[in-house]
Amino acid sequence: MAIITEYNYPDTKGKYGEYGGQFVPETLIHSLNELDKAYSEAKSDPDFIRELNALQKDYNGRETPLTCAERLTEYYGKGKIYLKREDLCHTGAHKLNNALGQILLARRLGKKRIIAETGAGQHGVATATVCAKFGLKCVVYMGEVDTERQQLNVFRMKMLGAEVVPVTSGSKTLKDATNEAIRDWVANVNDTHYIIGSVVGPHPYPMIVRDFQSIIGIETKAQILAKENKMPNYIIACVGGGSNAIGIFYPFINESTKLIGVEAAGYGIESGKHGATLTVGEPGVFHGMKTYLLQDSDGQVMEAHSISAGLDYPGVGPEHSGLKDLNLAEYYSITDDEALEAVKLLSQMEGILPALETAHAIAHLEYLMPETKKSDLIVVNISGRGDKDLNTIIEKLGSAFI
């Protein structure tokens, strides 16, 4: 029998195999080191853990349920499907798990001002929410294109007291919003903490965000054992930057569970308009990390496309790149149209309206379920709810419903 050595990343240089690292201007190194130190102290500080746990329970609404999807299971007639209900978190998605942890770190560091980037607006809303709760100044960078297509979330952030800065450089979407947030941090690093929204960016961010999100997987493990007395055979999650996926995968990496990440195929891989970074991207350096990247033949970063703004990102968390190369997780992609069908399916089979991002994970059941056995257990991470996407969904499915 092969000896499986314990998975233990990142290494001391902040790398997941060859991925990750700190590809940032020298100005930021000091603050990244400071953050790394503050985090390693915090995570073994009982007061910090107690405060975070209390917030997760009493403010965020954890733990979230693990719901048995009975009709969906019957529909496929194969393995048994469970849904991990991150859609029931406060603000409507898993994003708050991370924002809560990071705001406590920001307070430990004595930072007075918080910045964040956002694509769809979910992470912006989560950050604005924790800033309101703790009375800190909040500035959210958002691509101008995204501020137009996600007006409701722009309004939510403003209502929560945040300043929303429309970014007009480059493609005016999430990647440019992230560049602008990093530039702000470079200029204001002494009094500002940058709350990154996913498992991306320079070390220690991918590790910190993973650890705060892994509460999803820790709960799932305990819940499935209580209900079924065994480990799941498959876990499926959508991957943009990849924080909900790492969150549910991480506690299972050393188990036999098959981990499946689902990216956005957009209009289809062959169309060139997609967000399938791990499926067709190549390793490169972007936003402070080495990772798989959608890029052209000159090494310029390409624009991603997805119907879901949260998967519309040309990079991916470096740990996913590492998991892919180590064959510890598998990655597939789902088109816009397939995702829309999955929104309908879950809504009408289970009475749960999923976010368009989440719908990519659900849509993958079409491919996976025929391969499963009756005795198999499948967990799908329902990373967020779909209320924010109703405008897009009405636009696309409208005539079929009215």
Place this chain on the structure above:
Amino acid sequence: MKISEYIDSVNKTRKVLSIFLTAGYPNKDKFVDTALSVLDAGADMIEIGIPFSDPLADGPVIQKSSYSALMNGVTMKDVFSYTEAILKKTNKPIVLMGYANPIMKYEKNNFAQDSINCGAKGLIVPDVPINEYDDFYNETYNDLEIVLLTTPTSDEERIKAIDKKSRGFVYCVSITGTTGVMNNFDESVYKNIERTYKTLNNNKMLIGFGISKPEDVTRFSDYCDGVIIGSAVIKSLSKDDEKHTATLKLIKDISQSCNI
């Protein structure tokens, strides 16, 4: 001649003036002439910026020039052919500056080889700090002088480590921020520059970021061996006439102030 030796020789009479130009900007076909006129106007060396889609160390002025160059189809091959053509007509050194990703995509060894072949002396990669130095650069880079940056947030220990690894010179970033024009530098900027200059043992030091006028050079001259000007020149080029009249005048004026 190595860059450090060149800086030594210039320093006999003046501070070094290095001008940053984005490759292929403002005009893809006339870039070699632009660069030569900048050298004629009094620049002692030039840095050629390799355009990138996501230049996160740069402020709005250089971002726009980079975007414009990309829209005009400027590629890595152009950067090498510009460098080669400029060096046919001058002995002043050229340093390339680019972000990590286009270099990796070009293949790191090919990039080093082609840089050396076209005559470039040095290389600055702002998103490869010393933490990543050993993984990023291999022996093919031995003949290219890798210039590293210090910033106001680098502590003394780090400045010493950077000084040890850096070749050609040390690029002292004046401010905590991205590239761009500063109207005023506050006192802490001068203190930090003085501290950095006194900490260096191995390298000459050039100051960059925010410098835009002759008075800046005069103010910094006690604690540097030269200055680097980017955004102020790019900004001027963006609204100048075809002959770059105003830009060349600015460079002449700044060059005058380097005679100290």
